[in-house]
Amino acid sequence: MPKNYIDMDFVLENKKNRHLIILVHGLNGSESTWKGEDQRFVENLTKENYVKDNFDLALYVYGTKIIEISWFARIIRLLRGLINNKAKEDAKRFNVGIEKVSMPLVGQLNGYHEKYETISFISHSMGGLVTKSALTWLDSEILEKVYFFMSLSVPHIGAHLATLGAKIPVIGKNPQIMELKSMGKFTTLLNQRYGSIKIQPKIVYQWGIQDDVVPQPSAYPAHIPNNLTIATQDDHFSVVLIKNKRINVVYKRIMEELNIVTLPFLEIEADIPEGISFKVFIESILRSKRFNGIRIDFEGFTNKELNIELRESKIKSKSLVDFLIEIGELSINKMPKYIVEREKRTYNFTIKSIKNE
Template sequence: MLDFLHKSKASKSLVIFVHGLQGSENTWLNASGKSFPSLLIQDEEIKRNFDFAYFNYYTSLFNIPEIVKKYTGFFKGLLGKPHAKVDKNLHINEVSDLLSTYLGEMTHQYDSLILVCHSLGGLIAKSLIVHHSGDAAVKKIKLIFSLAVPHNGSHLADIGERVLSNVQIKNLMPLNDDVNKINHLWISNKDFNPKIIYFQGKMDDIVVGASSVGFDANKPEIKFCDDDHISIAKPQSASALVCISVANALLGFVKNQAINELSNQEAADLSELEKQDFVLKLIIADVHSNLIANAKQRFYDAERVRRVLIQMDMNKEMDFLYSAIGQIYTDAFSEALAGKIKDGDELLGHVHRRIGEENLNLLKSISEITFLHKIGMVHQLANVNEDIWWAREHSIKTLEEYKAKKSE
């Protein structure tokens, strides 16, 4: 079942904790009785932007009590006596079926879902993604935290399967056919999978390092923690490494969402930019009209992002980006002065190309600030910086002369 433990009217994102074998809500409780979600909610921004819930499903090491209850209930039913529902261990694909239905029925109000998964819970999450990818609710899953998940099996499950006949233990065995199929589908589904962050406990003897990181067509993001298989789900305080890492990722998600929402806003009326200095500098440099139109759109996109960064108090990140982009322009203009770049069209194209090349290196930033936004940033700089020109012979004098001529 899906049990909510924190809800607010304003939140559009839900974080769901999915336990593993023999787990429950207690999976997330530390020795002081504080839960993982409660430690995260200590951060006011996380509390304001996320709701929290547990997904609980039946899991038990032993099947004998299930058999006894099953036939006891059967005979009670024959005698017309009331009896409780008989629970049993389900295959991970069957548990993911249940989770898909809960999400479909109980998460209509959310735009984004995030899963925090421990051990077997991570395999349930992957099964959910690959087998229910067409579901509207599953498409809302944007991020998965994989805490000590045996993506490639656990050798301890080999021993457990010899002692206990348990389908969920069988799911945890190395080279298990069902899990291999999920891994194969996960790789095939790479363009549609949500982002996954792998957490590896350095003290974990149950899920070894190689298994804690799944097969992935994309470069995996891995966090290392000083935890064992159990403690990784029970941080002792908000300053525990696993708690800090999850909290930082959630805060980063908030920033990315805000920028993404801004990027999806309606396009501006670009005609209002005609008198901006960055446009006039392009015109007097005889830059092609198509490039000018592109520069206008990128300028507007970058302006929206700039306002969000200011609201989020990300001035350091913003200053770094503008400084680095300004340096790319300066280097290019030096080449223009040396005669290696012949005109404004070529100079503009060169700067745009260099920004694209450095997008994931020198200009690396939060993912939602794309290289298109960064292209716009060079035009923002051109609007306020008297030293940015797209032709060698132009200066503030030629710009003022052009303005005066246009106003006549």
């Protein structure tokens, strides 16, 4: 794919998959940030059966280069393109600002989101700012589907190197470099816009102790809980390499989070033993490692109702909500009517009796 191309490139796609992972590269990056050799994310994620069975995987690729072409050269090339009827091709060759880069991503999500229950991002460096910018432009219907965002060496408040680079004539006119300046206007306004959106994904922030590009205060925004941060021994570029996925803490955390993302939507198949109570059976299912992180509360039931016994049977459901509803239909004595409510974008469920409503 040409370096100046702007599009969503699907590297894993199955019509049955209901979840989407989008990888977003950074400044001067390309699809080769994520794929092309054994240590890259695409090569590793596409070998995971859990990923293949549940997720589509896409690369958001856009034009970016450090040394920007001069305005005079732009005009000459544009005139040549008009004469040769290739103006559109030439237009793709120039850097545009981070917010403009994010707008086609917004358009892609508007077009693709209906297929998916959840959307997750893995973004490196400036790609994290592209991601945040896109999130500020999404409707709430789509934002509710964005569960997880892995921030890899992202300069959330800019980078000093960009501040220095902006002073070099051959680099300084690059709009992406200008917007990456430390504590600059763009990152300040972007963080304000992002902070004002009501629906935000879970972000896990990574910083490499050998990273000379993005300092820790920029990779970790202020007041982030420790359980949402990961310090690694990487530099700015090695973080996107997975030398050994069994011990790579970033890769392991991503896989853990992807597992949590899909929990409410997974198909469930189980055997119900004769005489087990409604509540005990549900709690026994939740104790399995597969459902670690799910919380279920019971509301409006008496102890007698929660202890109503189930008949021996097999149950297979398309999602956790369906599963919890269908269990009640397998009781020996009639269960009171109930509904299952899920707190939006969390893994907290309430089984609520409606017998008095």
